[in-house]
Amino acid sequence: MAVREELRADVRTLWDYHDLRHEPRPADVGIGLGSHDLGVATWSAELFHSGLFPLLVFTGANAPTTVDRFPRGEAVHYREHALDLGVPDSAILIEPEARNTGENIQFSQRVLAGREIKSVLLICRPYQQRRAYATCRRRWPEVEVRCTSKPLPLDEYLASIGDEDRVVNMLVGDTQRITEYARRGFASPQEMPHEVTAAYARLVEAGYTRRLI
Known part of the structure; x- marks a missing residue:
């Protein structure tokens, strides 16, 4: 409609309002938040190839809005798409259990345990930016966090x-x-x-x- x-x-x-207009900067890790929008994985791959981070985490299981499109889970399909776009397998970690944004952050921390992470670039849908940022500030306050989406005008998105x-x-x-x-x-x-x-x-x-x- x-x-x-x-x-x-x-x-x-x-x-x-949801567009935070954060300029992507170098970070210790990029975290692609799972959703129905495969453009998140595309933008994650572009940012990786631009040299902004050496490691990429894709996080997400399924929601009712994604189970038909990504039957093996959001993170798994994102990883496969990023591999097709030339991101090396050695640079990708997947977190396949998160079912909401809070779990995306919490479970990504678990996947990254043992690594020194001081800065994070969250990659998500355009209208998820503010919520993702606010969630990370609450759940992972010790890291510097910025949030980005592929810059598209509303009508184009x-x-x-x-x-x-x-x-x-x-x-x-x-x-x-x-x-x-x-x-x-x-x-x-x-x-x-x-x-x-x-x-x-x-x-x-x-x-x-x-x-x-």
């Missing part, structure tokens, strides 16, 4: 996924999780401007509620 024209400004407001309704529902759900997960102690608090809360409320009222908790 295409987004109604009168709601596009609200979708863009949420999209811009929607076209690449091919399902506007799905993306907007997930964008609305991630916005709710910023405040709700901070309240529950799962993530660090993030400022949310009034225009973001107003856009979120209008999209909820319009029926984009499938990813709400």
Whole structure:
């Protein structure tokens, strides 16, 4: 279902809010967070080839939204895609059990145990950036963390996924999780401007509620 024209400004407001605009910098490890979006693995491979990190972790089991597309698990399929893009097997670790962003961080720490990790580059979907960053700040506060996604304009990203309704529902759900997960102690608090809360409320009222908790 295409987004109604009168709601596009609200979708863009949420999209811009979740984009942290972190400039990718060299890090001890890149961590690709599993999802339905194979573009995360593509961008992870591009960043590896640019020399930003020597080691890449792919993390993720399955969610209801990914089990059909990635039946062997998100991390496994991401790894295979990165290998096809020329990332050497020796530079990839996989964490195939995480089922949410908190576990992505926690279980990646477990995979990396014994290595000196002072800086992390999180690689994820564009609208997951703020939540991933806030989660890492809470669960792994001793590392320097930056977060990045392949830089695509909103309309280009929607076209690449091919399902506007799905993306907007997930964008609305991630916005709710910023405040709700901070309240529950799962993530660090993030400022949310009034225009973001107003856009979120209008999209909820319009029926984009499938990813709400």
